[in-house]
Amino acid sequence: MYQEVDMAKLNPESVVILQKDDLAKLLNILRSHSYQTIGPTLRENAIVYDEIQGMEDLPIGWTDSQEKGSYRLEKRNDDAYFGYNVGPYSWKTYLSPARVRVCNASRSENGFNVVQETGNAPNYAFIGVRPCDVKAIKILDKVFINDFCVDNVYGNRRKQSFIVAVNCTEAGNTCFCSSMGTGPKSEEGFDLCLTEIVTEQSHFFVTEIGSDKALEVLEALSPQTASESEIKEAERRIENAAQSMGRNLNTDRIHDLMFDNYRHPQWDDIAERCLSCANCTMVCPTCFCNTVEEKTDLEGDNAERWRIWDSCFTLEYSYIHGGSVRHSTKSRYRQWMTHKLASWHDQFDTSGCVGCGRCITWCPVGIDITEEVSAIRNSSTVPEETVDQPR
Amino acid sequence: MKGSMQPRRFRIDKVYWETDDTFTHELIPIDEGRFFNFHPGQFNMIYIFGVGEIPISICGDPDINTRLYHTTRVVGDVTKRKQHLKVGDLLGIRGPFGNGWPVEKAKGRDVVVIAGGIGLAPLRPIIYHFLNHRDDYESITLIYGTRSPDKILYRKELEEWSSRLDMDVSVTVDAAGRTWKGPVGVVTKLIPRIISNPDNSTAFVCGPEIMMRFTAVELLKRNFAEQNIFLSMERNHKCGIGFCGHCQLGSYFLCKDGPVFSYDKLKSYLSLKEV
Numbered sequence: 001m002y003q004e005v006d007m008a009k010l011n012p013e014s015v016v017i018l019q020k021d022d023l024a025k026l027l028n029i030l031r032s033h034s035y036q037t038i039g040p041t042l043r044e045n046a047i048v049y050d051e052i053q054g055m056e057d058l059p060i061g062w063t064d065s066q067e068k069g070s071y072r073l074e075k076r077n078d079d080a081y082f083g084y085n086v087g088p089y090s091w092k093t094y095l096s097p098a099r100v101r102v103c104n105a106s107r108s109e110n111g112f113n114v115v116q117e118t119g120n121a122p123n124y125a126f127i128g129v130r131p132c133d134v135k136a137i138k139i140l141d142k143v144f145i146n147d148f149c150v151d152n153v154y155g156n157r158r159k160q161s162f163i164v165a166v167n168c169t170e171a172g173n174t175c176f177c178s179s180m181g182t183g184p185k186s187e188e189g190f191d192l193c194l195t196e197i198v199t200e201q202s203h204f205f206v207t208e209i210g211s212d213k214a215l216e217v218l219e220a221l222s223p224q225t226a227s228e229s230e231i232k233e234a235e236r237r238i239e240n241a242a243q244s245m246g247r248n249l250n251t252d253r254i255h256d257l258m259f260d261n262y263r264h265p266q267w268d269d270i271a272e273r274c275l276s277c278a279n280c281t282m283v284c285p286t287c288f289c290n291t292v293e294e295k296t297d298l299e300g301d302n303a304e305r306w307r308i309w310d311s312c313f314t315l316e317y318s319y320i321h322g323g324s325v326r327h328s329t330k331s332r333y334r335q336w337m338t339h340k341l342a343s344w345h346d347q348f349d350t351s352g353c354v355g356c357g358r359c360i361t362w363c364p365v366g367i368d369i370t371e372e373v374s375a376i377r378n379s380s381t382v383p384e385e386t387v388d389q390p391r
Numbered sequence: 392m393k394g395s396m397q398p399r400r401f402r403i404d405k406v407y408w409e410t411d412d413t414f415t416h417e418l419i420p421i422d423e424g425r426f427f428n429f430h431p432g433q434f435n436m437i438y439i440f441g442v443g444e445i446p447i448s449i450c451g452d453p454d455i456n457t458r459l460y461h462t463t464r465v466v467g468d469v470t471k472r473k474q475h476l477k478v479g480d481l482l483g484i485r486g487p488f489g490n491g492w493p494v495e496k497a498k499g500r501d502v503v504v505i506a507g508g509i510g511l512a513p514l515r516p517i518i519y520h521f522l523n524h525r526d527d528y529e530s531i532t533l534i535y536g537t538r539s540p541d542k543i544l545y546r547k548e549l550e551e552w553s554s555r556l557d558m559d560v561s562v563t564v565d566a567a568g569r570t571w572k573g574p575v576g577v578v579t580k581l582i583p584r585i586i587s588n589p590d591n592s593t594a595f596v597c598g599p600e601i602m603m604r605f606t607a608v609e610l611l612k613r614n615f616a617e618q619n620i621f622l623s624m625e626r627n628h629k630c631g632i633g634f635c636g637h638c639q640l641g642s643y644f645l646c647k648d649g650p651v652f653s654y655d656k657l658k659s660y661l662s663l664k665e666v
Binding site (some may be wrong): 052111114146155330 | 394396398400425440441442443444463464466467479480481482483535541583598622625626629630633634636639641642644647654659663664665666
């Protein structure tokens with residue numbers, strides 16, 4: 001028999017059991033706390049994050065089969081709520097939206113007036129955040145909320161967010177979170193973290209509590225304490241995911257490996273294949289670059305400035321008077337990968353890659369970052385200076 | 392407010408045409424606060440209503456905080472519109488951004504200022520600073536190279552500085568007609584003429600990237616130490632506050648780590664293409 005938890009004895013770090021039906025209740029509680037609940041849904045033949053009203057909106061009983069340049073949905077032989085890995089969307093869609101207005105102005109005599117933005121942001125509860133994506137949010141926190149400056153767009157959304165993480169019990173073919181130290185178990189950065197256990201007789205979630213906010217939400221659910229065997233079973237399933245990672249990336253000295261190999265011939269090889277389409281940056285959960293567009297009405301009386309996602313794969317990205325700094329595809333791919341795996345460490349004291357594998361799956365020509373790193377590592381050379389020396 | 396993308400409005404009080412395609416705006420703040428403080432070498436994001444925003448370095452005297460000066464060359468959509476703004480018109484300013492020139496490190500030393508083309512604009516505040524605090528520095532040398540005599544910026548100031556006995560000014564052009572009495576050739580050719588003690592000298596360089604690269608090499612040949620050569624780099628900017636990613640140069644964000652770096656921090660990048 002399960003024992004009901006004495007809420008007074010619970011604290012962040014406690015482990016409880018939520019039954020399948022408790023999850024629907026949890027969703028309702030979050031919604032009654034005026035959270036907009038966002039979770040995985042089936043759309044466009046993929047699993048994408050969107051608003052969910054109830055657990056029936058989840059892709060129950062579906063899984064995804066991923067390979068480089070390939071993503072397919074398949075039926076599972078159980079009714080798992082979270083029986084798939086990550087799709088083309090990530091949580092940055094909500095925390096740093098693809099389009100957001102950052103300035104609004106109207107014409108006046110001799111010039112213009114600036115309309116003050118309210119800074120209002122929606123309250124999001126994210127349901128089903130994978131460990132790699134929990135880490136990706138932590139990385140974006142460093143990008144957008146730091147001593148130098150706090151981004152209003154991200155900062156306000158993030159401050160109000162509630163994160164329900166879900167540990168992975170199965171790894172996808174393009175997954176390599178174990179290599180990046182970001183999964184398949186989430187250690188921190190969540191309010192609640194679930195490990196889903198589906199057997200023929202039962203369907204429940206071993207649930208870790210990560211914040212006081214979560215305690216408050218759980219109060220209405222009267223959860224049961226987790227037994228040692230249940231916790232063990234969750235760990236066993238997570239270990240199973242760790243053992244079945246589809247990919248591996250050797251991160252040993254990766255910072256120096258990237259910087260020492262700026263002139264490596266592999267960059268030319270990649271450039272032969274890369275379409276410079278920017279898909280990898282769009283699906284990447286940590287790629288944060290943006291640009292600002294000016295939008296005016298037909299009369300030209302009102303102008304709005306919209307921040308939109310941008311990519312280092314476009315020519316415009318590095319444009320300065322006289323031309324783009326990175327005009328070749330080679331230099332743009334190199335910028336992306338070097339930033340992700342090396343300069344990110346200098347800038348934010350963390351890798352920019354969480355090993356989610358999205359860039360591999362969604363690359364239309366199947367370029368695989370793990371293979372490219374191996375190719376460079378296996379023939380790492382620091383060629384002679386080929387710089388034009390002043391005459 | 393830091394982190395905001397909303398500009399502060401300034402009114403154009405004067406327009407000076409420096410050359411056929413380059414002009415300077417003298418601006419007065421009209422929104423909250425009457426003052427604008429900045430450090431030599433910093434830049435602003437300038438907003439033209441209905442067109443867009445561009446990074447432009449501040450070129451006025453850093454000891455004057457009631458007026459703001461920006462020199463702009465007409466090259467793109469925003470600058471093309473900007474040139475048509477009249478006295479009394481408003482534009483938006485966000486800033487100042489960037490670290491600026493490390494003037495403190497040059498105290499008690501010979502200072503060498505080397506500018507190429509419009510690169511003189513971000514260096515003008517530092518020249519004002521040295522002259523305002525003349526006793527804090529030893530010799531002051533300015534070398535300025537531009538394409539032709541009609542492309543010379545800040546003619547009035549250059550004539551005034553040239554007439555001073557406590558400052559050495561050289562202006563060189565790539566090509567000139569018969570009325571030109573100065574040297575012809577690239578700025579690097581004038582570097583051997585610098586009369587200074589390299590051990591006690593600090594150089595501040597701004598111009599096209601290739602000009603800065605060759606200038607640095609020339610200064611190194613004259614025994615300037617790498618950490619005493621400062622360059623101001625240029626990249627695309629969309630935000631100025633470290634969020635848009637456009638201004639990256641290797642591991643640096645120019646808006647928060649730069650745009651000014653000592654040569655030792657840049658040399659590994661300067662020798663590479665398309666960084």
